[in-house]
Structure formats: C-alpha cells, structure tokens
Amino acid sequence: MKKRTGEGKILFSAYESGKAIKKAISLNRDDILFELKESNLRGRGGAGFSVATKWMLASAAVADSKYVICNADEGEPGTFKDRVLLSEYPELVFDGMVIAGYTIGAKEGIVYLRGEYEYVRKALENHLELMRSNNLLGNNILGKEGFDFNIQIRMGSSAYVCGEETALIESLEGRRGEARNRPPYPVNTGYLGKPTIVNNVETLSIIPHLILKGGKWFKKFGTEKSSGTKLFSVSGDCEKPGVYEWEWGITVNEVLKRVEAKNTKAVQIGGASGKCIPKSEFNRKIAYEDLPTAGSVIIFNENRDMLKVLKNFMEFFVEESCGQCTPCRIGNKKLLEGIELIEKNDFTFSYLNKLKELGKTMQITSKCGLGQSSPNAFISILENFKEEIFSY
Amino acid sequence: MLVSEKTSLAEEVEQLVEQYGKTRSALLPILQGIQKKYKFISDYAQQEIARHLKIHPVEVFSVISFYGFLNSEPKGRNIIRICKTISCDMKNKLSVVEAIERELKIKIGETTHDKKFTLEYTNCLGLCDKGPAMTINENVYTNLCPEKAVQIIHETEG
Numbered sequence: 001m002k003k004r005t006g007e008g009k010i011l012f013s014a015y016e017s018g019k020a021i022k023k024a025i026s027l028n029r030d031d032i033l034f035e036l037k038e039s040n041l042r043g044r045g046g047a048g049f050s051v052a053t054k055w056m057l058a059s060a061a062v063a064d065s066k067y068v069i070c071n072a073d074e075g076e077p078g079t080f081k082d083r084v085l086l087s088e089y090p091e092l093v094f095d096g097m098v099i100a101g102y103t104i105g106a107k108e109g110i111v112y113l114r115g116e117y118e119y120v121r122k123a124l125e126n127h128l129e130l131m132r133s134n135n136l137l138g139n140n141i142l143g144k145e146g147f148d149f150n151i152q153i154r155m156g157s158s159a160y161v162c163g164e165e166t167a168l169i170e171s172l173e174g175r176r177g178e179a180r181n182r183p184p185y186p187v188n189t190g191y192l193g194k195p196t197i198v199n200n201v202e203t204l205s206i207i208p209h210l211i212l213k214g215g216k217w218f219k220k221f222g223t224e225k226s227s228g229t230k231l232f233s234v235s236g237d238c239e240k241p242g243v244y245e246w247e248w249g250i251t252v253n254e255v256l257k258r259v260e261a262k263n264t265k266a267v268q269i270g271g272a273s274g275k276c277i278p279k280s281e282f283n284r285k286i287a288y289e290d291l292p293t294a295g296s297v298i299i300f301n302e303n304r305d306m307l308k309v310l311k312n313f314m315e316f317f318v319e320e321s322c323g324q325c326t327p328c329r330i331g332n333k334k335l336l337e338g339i340e341l342i343e344k345n346d347f348t349f350s351y352l353n354k355l356k357e358l359g360k361t362m363q364i365t366s367k368c369g370l371g372q373s374s375p376n377a378f379i380s381i382l383e384n385f386k387e388e389i390f391s392y
Numbered sequence: 393m394l395v396s397e398k399t400s401l402a403e404e405v406e407q408l409v410e411q412y413g414k415t416r417s418a419l420l421p422i423l424q425g426i427q428k429k430y431k432f433i434s435d436y437a438q439q440e441i442a443r444h445l446k447i448h449p450v451e452v453f454s455v456i457s458f459y460g461f462l463n464s465e466p467k468g469r470n471i472i473r474i475c476k477t478i479s480c481d482m483k484n485k486l487s488v489v490e491a492i493e494r495e496l497k498i499k500i501g502e503t504t505h506d507k508k509f510t511l512e513y514t515n516c517l518g519l520c521d522k523g524p525a526m527t528i529n530e531n532v533y534t535n536l537c538p539e540k541a542v543q544i545i546h547e548t549e550g
Contacts, residue, residue, distance in 0.1 A: 016476075028417075055538070057425045074518055075515070075516060075518075076516070077479070077515070077516040077520075078476060078477070078478070078479055078516070078520050079479040079516070079518065079520075080518040080519060080520055080521060082518075083519075105398055113458075114518075115461045116514070116516075116517050116518060116527070117518065118530040119531065119532050154420070154421065155421070156458030156459075157423070157424060157427075157459035157460065157461040157462050158418065158461040158514065158515075159458060159459050159460060160460055160515060170418060171420065172419050172420075173416060174415075174416040174418065174419030174455065174457055175416070175419075175421055175455065176458040177455060177458060177459075191416070233520065233521070235520035235521050235523070236478075236479055236482060236520075237482065240519070241479075241521035241522075242521045243521070268478075272477075272478075287409050296521075298478060298479055306481070309478055312476075312477065312478045312481055313406040313478065316477065316515055316516075319515065320515065322458070362433050363503075392476075
C-alpha cells in the first residue's frame with residue numbers, strides 16, 4: 001500500500017516497524033509514562049482524555065490479566081482517517097499496542113475493527129503474521145524476558161455506538177453494544193472485568209513516534225493545550241478531499257484554503273456529533289480548547305440545503321441510538337420530528353424552542369456520548385442557519 | 393428446512409464453536425461466521441448456538457437484532473449496501489440508488505426474485521473522500537456513477 005510519508009510531521013513521517021518497541025523495552029515503564037505525561041497527548045477518538053492518565057491508572061491496577069484494545073470502530077460520519085492508518089501504517093498501530101501492553105503490563109491486545117472495514121482485515125492479519133515471525137509479537141518479545149504480547153482482530157457488525165468504549169467492551173463480550181454505567185471505568189473494570197485501556201487507532205499510532213523522539217519534541221507541535229498533530233478527514237464540497245496531517249490550532253479558513261474549497265457556507269466539525277459553524281466563525285481554531293474534533297471536516301457550499309443536512313444527521317442518530325436510555329431513544333426521534341415539521345412548514349417557534357431545550361436536556365442526561373452529542377447538530381444548525389431555514 | 397440442510401448447519405455451528413470457544417465472548421464471531429455463509433441466522437442456527445454456549449436462544453436473538461450486519465430473516469446471496477451519509481449524499485448517491493433500483497426492479501430494502509441481490513442503505517462507510525460508495529458483500533466500490541454501479545452489479549456472480 002502506498003504511503004504518505006513526508007506529507008506530515010508525525011504520523012506521516014518515516015518509521016521502521018519494530019523500532020519503537022525495541023527502544024520501549026529498554027526503558028522503565030515509569031519512564032514511558034513520564035514521556036506520555038510530558039507530551040500531554042490526548043485521545044484522538046473524540047473525547048480527548050489524557051493518555052498518560054489512562055495508562056497510569058491501568059498500569060497501577062493489580063490483576064492477573066489486563067487488556068489493550070484498539071478502537072477501530074470508526075463510525076462517525078465523515079471520518080475515515082483510521083482507514084488510512086490501518087491500510088497504510090499498520091506497523092504504527094500495532095507497535096503502539098505492543099508498547100501499551102508493555103507499559104500497563106498486559107499480555108493481550110484486541111483490535112475491534114468495524115464490520116465495514118472487513119476488506120482491510122487480510123492485510124492486517126498478514127502484518128501480524130510478519131510481526132510474529134520477527135518476534136515483535138509472541139513470547140519474550142525481542143529477547144525481553146517475560147514480556148509476552150499477542151494481538152487478535154475482532155470484527156464489529158455495524159453499530160455506531162460500539163465506538164463508545166464501554167459499548168465496545170460489551171460487544172467484545174458477546175452482548176448488545178449498550179454503554180455501561182461509569183464508574184467503574186475500563187481502566188480497572190474493563191474487558192471480562194479486567195483492567196483495560198481502549199485507545200483510538202490514531203492515538204496508538206502516535207505512540208511509536210513519541211517513544212522514539214520524546215514528549216518534549218511532541219509538544220513542539222500544536223497549541224499549548226492541544227499538543228501534536230491531528231489527522232483530518234476532509235470531505236464534501238472541495239477540490240481535494242482526503243486525509244491530512246496538520247498541527248492542532250489550524251483555523252477553519254486555513255483548512256478550506258488547503259483543500260481548495262470555494263463558496264463555502266458551512267463547515268461541520270466533528271462529524272454528525274460535532275458542530276456546524278457558519279462563515280462568521282471560520283477564523284476559529286481547531287483544537288481541544290476551541291473546536292475539538294476526532295478529525296471529521298465536512299464542507300458545504302452555498303448551494304446546500306442545511307435543513308436537509310441536519311435531517312441526514314438526525315436520521316442517523318435515530319437509527320444508531322442503542323435505545324437503552326430514554327433521553328437518547330426518544331429525544332432523537334423528537335428532534336427529527338421537529339425537522340419534519342419545519343419541512344412541512346407546520347411548526348411553531350415556541351415548539352422549536354422547546355426542542356432546543358430538549359436537546360440541552362439530552363446533552364446532560366444521556367448515558368453515553370451518543371445522546372450527549374447528538375443534539376449538537378440540531379442546536380447549532382438551527383441557530384447558525386436560521387435565516388436560510390426559516391426564509392427570513 | 394430439509395433434514396440435510398439442518399445437519400449441515402448444525403455442523404457449521406459446531407465447527408465455529410470449536411474455532412472460537414464456548415464462552416459468551418465467542419458469540420459475535422460465531423454469528424458473523426454463520427451470517428457470512430448463509431446471509432442470515434435462522435431460528436435453528438440461533439437455537440444451536442444457544443445450546444452450545446449454554447445461553448437462552450432469546451439472548452442470541454437480542455444480539456442479532458442489535459447489529460446492522462446481522463439478520464434473522466433470509467436475504468439475497470449478495471448484499472449491496474449503499475452509503476447514505478451526508479458526504480456520499482452530496483455526491484449524488486440518490487441517482488446511483490435509483491439506477492440500481494430500476495435495473496434490479498426492486499426498491500431499497502428488497503431482495504430480487506432470484507434471490508441474487510438484496511439492496512440496502514448503510515450508514516457511513518468511511519469512504520467519504522471517494523463517494524458515492526457502496527459495498528457488495530466485503531468488496532468496496534467508490535467514486536460511483538449510475539452507469540458504473542449498474543455495471544459492477546451485472547458483473548457480480550453468484
């Protein structure tokens with residue numbers, strides 16, 4: 001598979017399979033945790049939790065077995081960067097998992113690959129085989145006495161909510177992918193009740209580079225609060241859709257310029273669960289402290305009907321809500337019905353205001369990230385594009 | 393269901409149980425194995441799986457009903473899934489869908505008379521930079537136009 005090496009500063013830079021594992025096993029576990037802490041690396045799957053904290057908690061947990069799970073259930077509409085990492089840079093993903101295993105004291109790694117990416121599986125299995133024959137997996141890895149680690153690939157069967165870490169664990173345990181109550185968190189009660197870290201594909205792929213070059217080096221990129229680079233999945237109305245590695249802190253305007261988008265009216269940052277911003281906010285920065293995202297950027301030009309866009313998102317959430325908690329199960333339906341009322345021109349503003357309130361209730365009362373973020377699009381599109389939607 | 397079909401299905405389940413184990417964690421891989429081969433998981437298959445895993449058949453059904461790619465009703469030998477998420481939608485996926493519907497004389501959600509194809513929508517396939525996109529079984533097709541999509545379908549065997 002053709003690589004993009006040279007096109008980015010961290011992930012899309014040169015890396016030799018196994019190199020970071022070799023260095024990691026020469027280090028003390030605490031030194032690795034220190035570098036992670038120093039780097040200020042935060043999860044790339046959307047929630048942005050500190051990787052150092054997650055790994056420290058799992059590392060400190062006492063148990064006879066622990067697990068490293070790679071969350072490759074990339075289901076957020078408009079997101080496809082993990083597809084690129086898995087197909088072009090499997091060595092980064094897997095080396096990152098091995099290093100995670102070494103650091104927290106796990107012997108087993110599981111990649112939870114979404115069913116839609118079945119076609120990537122064969123190449124991944126081949127790479128795992130190669131790693132086994134090079135002793136990058138298996139027993140006493142690279143001669144390190146007592147360091148055993150193996151990786152298996154498990155498939156999803158199409159359920160967006162399984163990208164939520166506790167739903168993912170439920171799915172791995174052979175159940176419906178319904179999010180668990182937290183606490184307890186997976187770091188002490190995860191897969192099969194054992195300490196487990198669940199990290200996004202991109203997060204794990206950063207680890208090998210971070211081990212080789214250190215936390216200080218990593219922090220040179222990005223902003224003060226958002227260190228490093230980010231993979232962006234750009235689609236919609238532009239000349240150059242695709243996956244790009246840019247530093248955190250890039251403005252929406254700059255993104256639009258680089259992908260040659262013209263006559264842009266709106267940009268959806270963070271996929272269906274993210275926010276839709278209008279032209280007046282294109283100078284905002286993409287970073288955890290301003291516009292956080294797992295990397296999805298969907299561009300809409302002046303000819304797009306924003307109500308139609310919103311309806312597409314809400315239909316998605318109605319379908320993908322797992323149904324276990326009421327705010328999400330009923331709330332999303334009500335929001336979709338609201339959009340249909342607008343379509344038929346059969347709405348009242350007072351009712352729409354009630355729906356916005358309902359959206360805010362969903363944000364604070366839903367059990368998992370799905371229902372907590374699904375009203376974002378509804379609230380931001382109705383607010384930011386009201387002139388268009390209500391034909392002022 | 394013929395007795396011979398039942399026997400071969402039971403053997404298939406047994407083989408999968410042997411491969412993945414009898415624990416609850418093995419349930420999804422076992423279901424995926426049956427789904428892949430038969431394109432649906434029949435009542436009988438569900439009962440057999442439940443028996444091996446020592447769980448109630450309704451537990452098996454509840455898992456099947458949760459996941460988009462598992463189903464308990466028969467489908468065509470080839471499942472066409474078209475991405476309906478916004479990026480593919482903006483690249484005119486509707487014209488692709490309509491062309492396929494006309495060609496196969498079925499609507500979204502239906503199966504052809506000869507049971508060769510089932511046509512479905514699916515949520516984001518993660519191919520938003522190459523839309524419109526579709527999959528036929530595990531194969532991926534991107535940058536579709538109506539003519540190309542129809543041609544791919546005609547070239548699909550089985």
